[in-house]
Amino acid sequence: MGTQSKVVRAVRGGAVSGALGLIAAGLLLAVSGERVAAQDWVQSPWGADDELGAANLMTPERVKLAAELVTEGKVYSLGMIVGPDTPAFPPRSLSLTVLQPGQNGNSGLGNNNFTYNDDIFMGWLGIGPQIDGLGHAGVDHVYYGGRTYGDFAPASGLTELGLEKLPGLVGRGVLLDMAAYYGTEMVEEGTAYTKEDIQAAAEAQGVELREGDVVLFNSNWMDLLDGDAPDPQRFGAKEPGVGVSGAEYLAEIGVMAVGADTWGMEVVPAETEGDAFRAHQILQPEHGIYILENMDTRALADDGVHEFLFVLGQARLQGAVQMIINPIAIR
């Protein structure tokens, strides 16, 4: 990691803290500013400073065409319900607390007795239905656009590629029902969706994949959480999902986002022993494509829907890597 010989520390808190000595000590050593250039993939097609990646494909033309897919006005909520018991990638956890500031032993604020509940969240943002922003996945500390870790990822929040930069994702949603394609109730763990599988499923289901699409894969894997025989242990241990050739194919088409109804979108165990989340790398740092996990696609699949208007407005939290989401599909 020669280009990151020293780390730069982002400093928050300003006047009071005075950076507690780091500035004084001359330790805020400059990062070179040169991004890793050895690999071709670090050259974003949208320019060296681009922070949006495939969200650049969200053109008015595509949005307008996607809106025309609404023929029935039926709304699908793709975000599963998330709580402290939702299986999460270790050691992620979350906790919610409801409280009522200043309202004990009284009737509330004002003559009209205004009372209210508030809530506090403590936990990780990569739990349950989530978007992986472009700052999430990297190759040996190198991220989208060739940014090295030291360039943009201090503990105080991403200074580049944070999810506050993303206005949202709106476009044509495509559902490939892999359970139907494989002719099974639920796709087995370890099943890799290859390029050939994706092509064949699309053809069988009469839908074409296009540049700028949000492509979702349905495996009915969530039946392991809320089906007749829940097995959250099995849910989290492995999963079916996008394979390496599948990810490369989706990147070649130029989709905007790839989602699935599993915790990690891609096949686990990996097709090649010793690999770890290789599809994430193909999609995110190498092609700027967003990843959506734990998308509950079952209602779409049950209705035989393969094209729809996809609308995601994730909270724009400054410096955030991931976010708990609830994309809306409308047909």
Added chain:
Amino acid sequence: MGTQSKVVRAVRGGAVSGALGLIAAGLLLAVSGERVAAQDWVQSPWGADDELGAANLMTPERVKLAAELVTEGKVYSLGMIVGPDTPAFPPRSLSLTVLQPGQNGNSGLGNNNFTYNDDIFMGWLGIGPQIDGLGHAGVDHVYYGGRTYGDFAPASGLTELGLEKLPGLVGRGVLLDMAAYYGTEMVEEGTAYTKEDIQAAAEAQGVELREGDVVLFNSNWMDLLDGDAPDPQRFGAKEPGVGVSGAEYLAEIGVMAVGADTWGMEVVPAETEGDAFRAHQILQPEHGIYILENMDTRALADDGVHEFLFVLGQARLQGAVQMIINPIAIR
């Protein structure tokens, strides 16, 4: 507070904690189960057990009509960027931390060197662009549908009216540009949008308010945060907004949600001295209408847009009262 003679404590944590003595002590005193019935407003038109309120108005017909408002494919992100410096209702605060589990002094997971950033959120959910779920605002500890505080709001999360129940809000969005209506750059604090104002603004701007709409008010108040002369102190001290007759009028029409580009949606100071957030009470507990705060409506106003497709998919966090959101407007 005779109707809530004793509190029931929701117990979380299960097997390990054994409720730490409360069950054993016989202290889980039963709540009567009878909801407050003295006031007419506690009778929800959607039934005694309804938890969705005006979201029941989200019918396929209305959604389909709303989608037809998309004529240009232009996307507006209504959620302002939110961070630790965003003005918040005291003592709400938030903090974000980015971290990279297990990735120091090594090249990541697997032969393919998978590295990744994760993040932790600590703070209140009622900060920045937010939805007030129906469990937020009450009258003397009584909430939507006549639920008393003790019925549904333990510290471990709302057992009813939690935002996980809401699939999202999709419908016809209407923008009333109050700055344009009043002929000013920015509406002054303390300006109450009365029934007459709302009617006149709608007429002047050629838009009709209908049942099931999401009605947003633009005042350009956010210029106080990011305009030429930022004044976050003034931003948070008072605000223009919906007045009492305005709220009653919107409830009478039967809108689904009311939003504004201010921190509290309604006028502050109140029209009647000594009142506190009376419009919240009219909309939420009395009519089941959702409230959206800190909506950045300026781009819509600048484009002269008054009708659009509104899509909100808030994270479905179990038991949550409020949520940081980013609704999408498409025209």
Added chain:
Amino acid sequence: MGTQSKVVRAVRGGAVSGALGLIAAGLLLAVSGERVAAQDWVQSPWGADDELGAANLMTPERVKLAAELVTEGKVYSLGMIVGPDTPAFPPRSLSLTVLQPGQNGNSGLGNNNFTYNDDIFMGWLGIGPQIDGLGHAGVDHVYYGGRTYGDFAPASGLTELGLEKLPGLVGRGVLLDMAAYYGTEMVEEGTAYTKEDIQAAAEAQGVELREGDVVLFNSNWMDLLDGDAPDPQRFGAKEPGVGVSGAEYLAEIGVMAVGADTWGMEVVPAETEGDAFRAHQILQPEHGIYILENMDTRALADDGVHEFLFVLGQARLQGAVQMIINPIAIR
């Protein structure tokens, strides 16, 4: 609760937030300032403004005498280890995260390669070994010194009685081994330590209770957590502990703190059906005595120690109600 007709909201955050409208709205209604005076107990013997309660008994004379109890130099750590699995009063929970800011893919700060681990805590402070500050327990929203809830307990932290006011607790520690007194391996749940029991145990164990003491009770209840047959469910469901006459007796003697090796110090279920934590009320609001819970007293009991130097230095977190602690006993 007539004396608390309206609540005062403490406002934190200052310049930026501008209190978001509350000040402007004139809603910071003044609390009367009059403290509840109906009951005798609200008159603290240490004056109306006292915030230390029985810690006023920590005189140099007593401390010096206590230090003379150190005859062997043996140190006992009374704080049990606490983590996410520690049984906690619902819905309390905690989480710890270790991270290494700015240290991925590099060798650390400076020429000397300084690397470091940091950690984040998210959770409740009333878990595991804990001190209940004088702001913890009350009678119908009235607390030590007659302070009503609205006087001092905003969500932003206690403005009076916070644990930052307490310098620590140093004095003569006394252990009463109730398991030995009852002649049992472990005292059963529901066993109330009455005045007579306490007197008899002290006499049998040859130790006198004095004003200013820190009195600890050993029941071996923690064997349910780490003994041969762990039963955390039973640990948390009920407990042996101080009864009403016992608490009154300890208050009459004028002890400084009362602790036990159980989650709640006092007997559960209560001696009188329908009572809830009555001993807490006798000790805290009515007499200003500190409560220490989940104290691991077994090593002291095993060694037959009944008198020792007790030293507690709790973190002085501004506005805190409780604190996870680790008092030190030295004999």
Added chain:
Amino acid sequence: MGTQSKVVRAVRGGAVSGALGLIAAGLLLAVSGERVAAQDWVQSPWGADDELGAANLMTPERVKLAAELVTEGKVYSLGMIVGPDTPAFPPRSLSLTVLQPGQNGNSGLGNNNFTYNDDIFMGWLGIGPQIDGLGHAGVDHVYYGGRTYGDFAPASGLTELGLEKLPGLVGRGVLLDMAAYYGTEMVEEGTAYTKEDIQAAAEAQGVELREGDVVLFNSNWMDLLDGDAPDPQRFGAKEPGVGVSGAEYLAEIGVMAVGADTWGMEVVPAETEGDAFRAHQILQPEHGIYILENMDTRALADDGVHEFLFVLGQARLQGAVQMIINPIAIR
């Protein structure tokens, strides 16, 4: 970083999560188990598996002798009050929230109306008065006993060297008043306490440094926080403190802990340009000596106290690196 070729990820959460695919994927690559052996310092004098370091010096003999230093019974609280405004090493921050579960609009639990306040802490443990456990400071990802980062520091908490292992620190406390030694009201930033300074100050103040001591340095630096002319910016920008030869001298003597009334204990800027916290490395990974920061030593200095009984009982939070503390000095 050849010795740490791959990371092992500690997995928390157990049955439910199923480790979300990592185990299945065979990615829990084994760490070699061989500790870094190239440098001499990694050989702990207390054995290869030792996790206590210099706390091994806390013998009954030393404790007993220390207790004999109590001649007046005067108690000093060394932990400064800590809150959200306490200057902290970026990006560390903290927040406290007080709440009253289940107590709105009612009179509390049971016939005796038990009401109570609880509190939640969100933030970093390395703020204000703090102990650096032996897992805090390292040299290029190598820590006390030659443990590499991958051996013991997963995000879910330290698996070795966590502060739950430390029972506390009790011993002879020694105060060196460096402000008096230098003849100044407050020692200037950048002033390094060298071996010669430490020897001379001890001699001038009539106190001998011994093996097992807890040595505290007073500079009156905290006057910058609460003195007549507060300057928190200056407080946090630099600091006087222990220099390299000073740290080596203290290690040579074999002290148990080194503390100071500054945020970082050691001199900033460093004596050698480009160095970062070198004294931390000498004390912690190389000699197993504990570090105490932000100790308010002024009252001891004002009283001319140079020897005392030092008692620290830090909360024993599983896997914790640092902890907010309040050591007690008694003379």
